[in-house]
Amino acid sequence: MKKQEIIAHVEALLEPLAEKFGYEIVDVEYVKEGANWYLKVFADKEGGFSIDDCVELSRALDEQLEKTDPIETPYILEVSSPGLDRPLKTEKDFVRSHGKLVEVKLYKAMKEKGVEKEFTALLKGYDPKAKSVVLELEHGAAICLDQKEIASIRLAVIF
Incomplete structure (x- = not known):
């Protein structure tokens, strides 16, 4: 197999x-x-x-x-268990994690969208058809990223 x-x-x-x-x-x-x-x-x-x-x-x-x-x-x-800092992979993961803080690593920084290669943001939305993620940055601005731009996205662990 x-x-x-x-x-x-x-x-x-x-x-x-x-x-x-x-x-x-x-x-x-x-x-x-x-x-x-x-x-x-x-x-x-x-x-x-x-x-x-x-x-x-x-x-x-x-x-x-x-x-x-x-x-x-x-x-x-x-x-x-997938752990507290579980990676988000499926639509179900994104839906379950809506409104939570996530750590995002991009393949490259996107200065035009105001983000570095690594940052933390609130997960505000996910579109499974477009394969895109909506994130709210620290200063309140929202950005939309294609999943293909994201190297990894996982729940942030805050102590």
């Missing part, structure tokens, strides 16, 4: 498990790091995703993976 097929297969296995346990599957990655392959599942739930939740979902998914055996090469299964 190809990488994207593996991810799609795992997502299909996760769907009923997430529903059963009340989890939200945030992301699934199948990546090679060094000599090892990793199947990474990021999940969340209302009130937070605990270590017990990780264990519960990991065991249930492992059982399903053993039955269907979609991955030919050895891999390490990791189930975790």
Whole structure:
């Protein structure tokens, strides 16, 4: 199976498990790091995703993976929370994070829009059709950026 097929297969296995346990599957990655392959599942739930939740979902998914055996090469299964500073990737991520502070890294500074290569702003909108993000800067000005201009966007963690 190809990488994207593996991810799609795992997502299909996760769907009923997430529903059963009340989890939200945030992301699934199948990546090679060094000599090892990793199947990474990021999940969340209302009130937070605990270590017990990780264990519960990991065991249930492992059982399903053993039955269907979609991955030919050895891999390490990791189930975790996406963390406080989670990257925003999907429409659901952007909708959930509306009105929250985000850290933005651009591929290059955009002086014409008044932003450096890295900055913090409030997420004010997302248009999935146009693949654009509306951000409110510190001084109150709003800017619209195409997703292709953004290297990364993640929730800001403030202590």
